[in-house]
Amino acid sequence: MSRTIKLRKGLDIKLHGEAEKVKIAVQSAAFAIKPxxxxxxMPKMTVKVGEKVSTGSVLFFDKYxxxxxxxxPVAGEITEILRGExxxxxxxxxxxxxxxxxxxxxxxxxxxxDEAGIKxxxxxxxxxxxxKMRPIDIVANPNDKxxxxxxxxxxxxPLAPDFDFVLHGETxxxxxxxxxxxxxxxxxxxxxxxxxxxSDSIFKGIKGVQSNTxxxxxxxxxxxTQIHHIDPINKGEVVWTVNAxxxxxxxxSLLAGKFDSTRTIALTGSQVKKAKYIKTQLGACISDLxxxxxxxxxxxxxxxxxxxxxxxxxxxxxxxxxxxxxxxPEGNESKFLLTKGWxxxxxxxxxxxxxxxxxxxxxxKRVLDTNLxxxxxxxxxxxxxxxxxxxxxxxxxxxxxxxxxxxxxxxxLGIYEVAPEDFALCEFVCTSKIDxxxxxxxxxxxxxxxxx
Numbered sequence: 001m002s003r004t005i006k007l008r009k010g011l012d013i014k015l016h017g018e019a020e021k022v023k024i025a026v027q028s029a030a031f032a033i034k035p036x037x038x039x040x041x042m043p044k045m046t047v048k049v050g051e052k053v054s055t056g057s058v059l060f061f062d063k064y065x066x067x068x069x070x071x072x073p074v075a076g077e078i079t080e081i082l083r084g085e086x087x088x089x090x091x092x093x094x095x096x097x098x099x100x101x102x103x104x105x106x107x108x109x110x111x112x113x114d115e116a117g118i119k120x121x122x123x124x125x126x127x128x129x130x131x132k133m134r135p136i137d138i139v140a141n142p143n144d145k146x147x148x149x150x151x152x153x154x155x156x157x158p159l160a161p162d163f164d165f166v167l168h169g170e171t172x173x174x175x176x177x178x179x180x181x182x183x184x185x186x187x188x189x190x191x192x193x194x195x196x197x198x199s200d201s202i203f204k205g206i207k208g209v210q211s212n213t214x215x216x217x218x219x220x221x222x223x224x225t226q227i228h229h230i231d232p233i234n235k236g237e238v239v240w241t242v243n244a245x246x247x248x249x250x251x252x253s254l255l256a257g258k259f260d261s262t263r264t265i266a267l268t269g270s271q272v273k274k275a276k277y278i279k280t281q282l283g284a285c286i287s288d289l290x291x292x293x294x295x296x297x298x299x300x301x302x303x304x305x306x307x308x309x310x311x312x313x314x315x316x317x318x319x320x321x322x323x324x325x326x327x328x329p330e331g332n333e334s335k336f337l338l339t340k341g342w343x344x345x346x347x348x349x350x351x352x353x354x355x356x357x358x359x360x361x362x363x364x365k366r367v368l369d370t371n372l373x374x375x376x377x378x379x380x381x382x383x384x385x386x387x388x389x390x391x392x393x394x395x396x397x398x399x400x401x402x403x404x405x406x407x408x409x410x411x412x413l414g415i416y417e418v419a420p421e422d423f424a425l426c427e428f429v430c431t432s433k434i435d436x437x438x439x440x441x442x443x444x445x446x447x448x449x450x451x452x
Contacts, residue, residue, distance in 0.1 A: 007216025071126030156221030177251030331371025402443025
């Protein structure tokens with residue numbers, strides 16, 4: 001039975017630089033797969049520098065789950081394996097050779113496959129890492145039995161890509177991906193769309209899912225919010241999640257019989273000359289995607305959205321799970337306290353309360369930089385987090401319990417239901433400038449090591 005959810009809490013941050021609904025294709029001159037994108041992964045390499053690879057060739061696997069393979073998005077040559085502290089592998093860089101050489105595993109009809117067959121194909125051909133699990137928010141353990149699979153049909157984060165536009169014409173691939181996922185659980189596959197979505201949405205008429213509708217501000221599009229209000233997670237239960245764009249990628253790959261790394265991303269932000277959609281592949285080089293399209297040179301380039309994305313250099317690479325690049329001003333310039341500082345009028349600033357007159361124009365699009373507008377200070381109770389956190393959970397108390405590693409309190413306060421992205425708005429409105437997402441991640445790591 002479908003569900004309709006109406007959120008009373010949340011916050012939409014309206015920024016300049018929304019992508020125009022125009023698609024162009026860009027071929028990057030370099031690609032990289034970054035093991036740090038997969039939290040908790042211990043990669044074991046299967047290739048060396050100078051080795052030739054095809055699209056879909058295995059680059060590395062998880063030391064603790066050897067069945068989970070990670071593959072090359074393009075055909076070419078391994079040019080570098082970048083390592084960091086303690087020889088931690090940070091990037092596997094690939095120079096494409098322009099060929100269409102691929103590892104073919106045969107066209108798959110998901111309707112005719114059973115759970116074991118679908119799981120084997122996904123694991124062996126680099127498609128499994130697109131499936132993540134709650135709790136802990138890491139790549140799903142193939143040995144688990146999920147009680148349900150959740151897919152969010154939209155992204156409500158600032159300047160997020162329009163999934164209907166990106167997936168236009170991919171109904172068959174999306175349905176194939178859904179059919180494959182239904183074989184992996186005896187429970188329901190939930191597909192949640194935004195209320196008042198367009199009538200010709202790609203998600204209308206998809207078979208094999210429970211269609212839900214959610215109304216409200218961000219984080220309405222977060223799968224964690226949807227899980228909490230539709231089928232909450234209790235201790236000992238597991239739910240799997242897949243991004244809607246990755247469902248289509250899985251479907252395309254199964255129908256083609258080879259790994260299809262094509263990804264359409266939204267290039268957005270106030271520091272982009274022409275915000276648009278770009279068709280490329282997973283792990284593309286950022287500089288190729290931003291070529292001659294930036295305003296100024298003092299910018300923050302983010303792979304992902306402004307709330308949860310990763311800061312990357314201009315010569316960095318697109319994150320594995322990202323379908324979005326955002327460029328905003330770097331907030332490293334001093335601001336005179338009487339004009340743009342804390343004693344100023346606040347003209348052009350954004351606030352969730354009535355500290356500035358900007359509250360009178362809530363729908364105005366703004367240009368915001370990365371400045372913290374203050375320093376890290378004592379963790380004080382303000383009540384601001386509760387205004388934007390649409391869970392029946394006490395956010396501040398849970399955050400504090402993760403800071404001092406009180407496992408019993410974390411469990412009682414709902415740590416199994418959340419992921420770092422669910423606290424992105426709490427971090428944004430935090431008066432104390434605490435890195436909340438990092439605290440939640442560390443708390444989840446403690447739970448994983450001690451309780452699972």
